[in-house]
Amino acid sequence: MAKRKIDWDENKLKKWIQEGRGQGEGKDYKPWLTVTDFSSRGRCSRLKGIKTGRIHHFMADIETWYFYLLEFDEGNKITDIREFYPLLDLDEVVHDKQDFSKNLFVDKKTGCPYVLTTTFLITVKVKNGKTSYAARSVKSSKILERKTTLEKLEMERRYWQIKGVDWAIVTEKDINRDKAKNIEWALSSIHMLPDMRFNEDDIVELGSALQFRLANSTKSIRSVIADFDYDYALDTGTGLFLFRYLVAVKAIKIDMETPIDLNVPANSIQIVRDMEEGMRSAGG
16 A cells, blocks of 8 residues: 655645545546645556546555446446545534544544545446445455454445445455456556557457357467457457457356466357447547
8 A cells, every 4th residue: 555645734624625535426536635645656557548538546556446347337336436525514414423433533743634545436337317325345354354444444334325325345366357457457458549540440350250150160369369450450459359359248148257268178268248339338
C-alpha cells in the first residue's frame, strides 16, 4: 500500500472540496484520493476506464484487480465505478459513534478530522431503467486484524447501512487473480484500437472473419490466428489483437478463470454474438 505524503488540515480539506473531489459521476467524477497524494513507495497505478472514459486511481494491486472484474462484469449491468468515494456527510448520517476510539479519525498534528473513503461505489443498472448502488471496501486480509482498520470498516458499514446501500469487504481471497490478469490482457486491446490502422468497418469485417474461422477449426487458437494473419496479409500479431478484442467485447467466450491457453482447439470457443453487436455493447 502506498504511503500518504500530504499534511492534513482544514485548508487542505476545503481545497479538495473546492477542486470537486468526490463529486460528479461517470467521466466527470473526481476521486477523493489520487496517486499524486501518495509517495512513490507502494503499487500506485492510473488506468483509463472503459465504462467511464476517465483515468482511475489505485493505491494497491488488489484494488486494480478488483477494478478489472468490475470493468468486465458479465451482464454489462455496471454503468459507473467511482473509486475512493468520500463519506463527506458521515457526521450527519452516523450519530452513534460512542464506541469508537476518540482520535481515530483525526490528524494527530492538526486535529483536523480525516475524510473516510470507501474503495468503490458501483452504479448498477437494474430493471425498468432504474439504478442501484453497491459499496465495496477492498482490503488486504493481513490488515483486517488491526483495531483501527476494523473500526474504520465498522464506521463504513454503519454509514452505508443507513444509506440503504449494499456494502461488503473484499480481500485478495475473494479475487481470482488469473481472471483479473486475463481481463487486463483482453481489455488492453480496446485501448490499442485507436493506434491500429483499421476503421470500424475493417474491425467488424476482420473480427467476423476470425470468429468464423475459430468456430469451424479443430486447430489450436494459436494456429488459426497465425494462418489468419498470413491469409489476409496482415502484420504479425494482428490476429492476436483481434482475438483479444473479440474477448473484450464479449463476442466470444473463453474460460477466464484460468490462464488463457492459446493451444486449445479453436472450436472450443463459444460464439456469443456478432462483432458489430459486441462493439456497440462495449461502446466501440
